[in-house]
Amino acid sequence: MNSMSNKAIALEVIGAGKSFGAFRALDEVSLKVAPGTVHALLGENGAGKSTLVNGLIGYQPLDQGQILLDQREVEMSNPRAAQKLGIGMVYQHFTVAPGLSVAENLLLARGDLPWRIDWKRVRQEQQDFMRSAPFQLPLDAPVASLGAGEKQKLEILKQLYLKHRLLILDEPTSVLTVQEADEVLGLLRDMAHRGEITVLMITHKFGEVLAYADEVTVLRRGRLVAYSPVAQATHENMARWIMGETEGAADGSDDGAHAMAREASSTTSRLVVQDLSVLDDRGLARVHEVSFNVKGGELVGLAGISGNGQKELIEALTGQREASAGSVTVDGQVYRATRAQMRRHRVFSLPEEPLYKGCVGKLGVGDNIALRNFDRAPIRRAGAFVSRSAIRTQALARIAAFNVRPPDPDRPIATLSGGNVQRAVLARELSEPVNVLIVANPVFGLDFRAVADVHARLIAARNAGAAVLVASDDLDELLKLADRLLVISGGRIVYEVGREHADRAVIGRNMAAGH
């Protein structure tokens, strides 16, 4: 490791290709990353970003193509080789051991340790390292006590501790708050611009690309479709590159969807919440006597900083949590979120983290799609039996209608990508007429195309006359979708505004009220 220089590494890839069976995952992709720059890699899920990166770090070596580091061709046959050459990978999901301390996690990352560890010397070395690092963490703290942002920092510190000079980051901010993401990316960009590291970053967030990257490369279906300095990139052309010219024009615009033909929103409220109070896991009141209503054909957005009671409120409405006081009525009748009432009043929901809160991961896609109606004809037969063939027929029809990939009803749903899990849940919740739809963070972690899909479905449900309530941590999403916005803060609805008068700054102030 000592032979490695302390300077950022230049990366060049020429004609990279990789096939999985007959499937061409990566085709003739060439890429140049100058030392000391931040390079963003954009593309839908399945566009070949991960294949390229896995090839670069030797996790799944490429079939064709050359990799050049500092103009010298290198062989990347396994991850150890990449590490020796100074390439470090930060995965989307944390690879830190929560039960061990920061110091132990750093040390273990080093590999080939002596059998006896001289903690005194290691400690000295780590303290010296921390002093020169862009951000500090307490060495003795157990990793479990760190927040998500600090864990992500630890991931990056690990790479710096190993003196890696080319960092590959796979969606590094997907688990961070906006503030944490800004801090981490800002520090990395500064390090890069000082010539200490080079960064190649996979992301779905255009804002991050525009704010922190120097150059951007876009892949689509395994091919390179665009390469541009960020100074010349805009939201619109990045979206067009990702989706392809024609498709981008057709469904890239949500305003078009918003204006789609719809039944005039009725004047009667379908969902009425009256003085609802809800307790959290620790038994403390989280939602305080909240009242609001949603009309048929109306999409109401519930905005708020995460942790202000929206999770508990949504869970109470979807039957995942009991309300401690207050009432909910749907179409004028009392609604207590039982299965029978949901069915009678046609109340459906898209819970947040759909794989964990809306699916049984080990069951097949078809079985998951049948969770709402497996106990009714035609799936239920002769009183107590379930017809596998009816489940399959229903699954195939809905998988096709909602474009779930791969279209295999027997595949465990946990093996699908996030976007396709959400499509499968949509297929379950939105295939029948809907009166009330309760939604929480519907596009968290999804790629560009899946986001457009999900939003179009929500708008379509509203246009068909459903009362739709969408809670989201992403204010921009709500501004785009909602007819009316409610702001929740400290468990109370503190602000309400119609679409036409919605002002980002005013809403933001209300979200932050009391903080």
Add this chain to the structure above:
Amino acid sequence: MSEDLWITLAIGMIAGAVRVGTPYLFVSLGECLTEKSGRVNLGLEGILVSGAMVGYAASYLAQSAWIGVASAAGVGLMLGLLHGLVCSLPRVNDIAFGIALILLGTGLAFFLGKPYIQPQAPQLPNLLLGAWASDPRWQSALSVNALFPIGLALAVLLHWGLRSTSLGLALRLVGDHEGTARALAYPVIATRVAATAVGGALAGVGGAYLSLSYPGSWSEGLSSGQGIMAVALVIFARWRPLGCLVASMLFGAAGALGPALQSIGFSSGYHLFNAAPYALTLGLLIFSSRPRQTLAGTPGELSLTR
């Protein structure tokens, strides 16, 4: 009660802590090691009984108690290895296989141990740590089996080793977060199999203590669930080797409550007091439980707590 009786009771409890606690110590250290790697081995009860039987038989056949201990460790190692390997197969549940191993271990020991119930095998030596004392009660209480200081040293060694050797760190990493261990190219399966095998060996030694500590013999009623109790002990000890030491001594003392009371002439409810360790287990587990959070120190990959 006079002061003298209190002293007698206290000495009885202290002596009991060491005498009854030593097998707990070995088994719980073994289970601690296994669980730190992310596996649970409930089969230690079966390994304990097998160790007791094989240790006694080997001691009798070779006429050496230490060969008996080594053989018990060997059998424990093999059974631990079996558990480790079988549980590495896809879709094998370590709890279920552990229960199978309890039945297998005890069954085999009962079957193979029949000829060794009668003969007298050489016993492990006692160290007379109480030679300085004039009080004969202290002398007899401090006549400590030679395995006890070994267990003591082992607890300290494990405490140090889990923190300050690369093997110990890797073991904890594997037990705490499998994904990270894989990303860093540490051998997950091999580590777990090795930890389970060594844990089995320690449980085997614990078994040998049961049959070879003076005045020991092999019989089918030898174990009273120490192997199972060790699992609870490890949880109570928060997966810390020195915690295992404290917990074992505490359980030993509780187990000695009945005999100690009897020795001062208080014999009513003898069997009730013999149940003290089990009541203590229940009490401690309830006391230390946190319904809404996981205990600090819990290995993240443990199927018990996940």
